[in-house]
Amino acid sequence: MSDAAPTAAVLIIGDEILSGRTADTNLNTIARFLAALGIDLLEARTVGDRTEQIIGALNALRAAHDYVFTTGGIGPTHDDMTADAVAEAFCVALPEHPDALALLARRYGDRFNAARRRMARIPKGGVLIANPVTDAPGFQLDNVFVMAGVPKIMQAMLEDVAPRLRTGAVVHARSLRVSGVGEGDVAAPLAAVAAAHPDLSLGSYPFGHGTVGEIGTSLVVRGRNAAAVAEATETLRTALSATGMTVSSDG
Incomplete structure (x- = not known):
């Protein structure tokens, strides 16, 4: 199998x-x-x-x-x-x-x-x-x-x-919330972390656009290796924070 x-x-x-x-x-x-x-x-x-x-x-x-x-x-x-x-x-x-x-x-x-x-x-x-x-x-x-x-x-x-059904290893996910910026601002650091972790899935999801209130972008890291997901998430948090962005855990 x-x-x-x-x-x-x-x-x-x-x-x-x-x-x-x-x-x-x-x-x-x-x-x-x-x-x-x-x-x-x-x-x-x-x-x-x-x-x-x-x-x-x-x-x-x-x-x-x-x-x-x-x-x-x-x-x-x-x-x-x-x-x-x-x-x-x-x-x-x-x-x-x-x-x-x-x-x-x-x-x-x-x-x-x-x-x-x-x-x-x-x-x-x-x-x-x-x-x-x-x-x-x-x-x-x-x-x-x-x-x-x-x-x-x-x-x-x-x-x-x-x-x-034949089951598989469950996918783990962690997410970050980047306040006040759109996807274009986070694209470069996100792509760099994604390239360094080809076994993981990294995605960006804007929120608040077209509505009254805070805008920003949620970033989600997914993978079957929980440790790798955690490591990539922290790497991404560090890279974003280094550019002056406000980053918090999202759920």
Whole structure:
């Protein structure tokens, strides 16, 4: 097994996201979930409710990353086509899963109609992902995890997903707050420290611009080696302070 951290991508599916009608929050939730497991989220894409678009994005992402997480498009209506697209991407059939069928029949009783029955279709070889909120399951097929688009349901599904993932070393982060200056003022010392620590990630994030109040820049140092992160942060603090900038720890 490789010592490298597992990598992941997110595929957000839904015309409602692209139209602006619905604001996506699932990406942030998944990013935080993966970070806590030491899995590097390297890519995210958003596509509409179009089968060929879903297939193309899914095949590209699953070939490039250890894990792919999809959200959206597994409900009971005609525009919920994620299961169809995943089955086609993997070139497998899309039968009704007996366990999913039983869950849904028990959930809906006399209201278990043909539309709701669509949610029991799982690509052949798929393993169900539990949904403690509404019972309608997601599923895992190889390295792809297919989950609901409703944030509350998607987040609940992650509890069943977590034990299935290969984890990595958690990323440590430290941040500095530089008051009264913009990114252009901190760029040179930041670049110098970044060049001296190629195994770390250093970023700058301005704040206060366009608002009344203090402006400045937050600098964040990230890496899997806590000691190296601490050393680089202090080196950066010293370099900035030497130029007369006001630097403090930021959180």
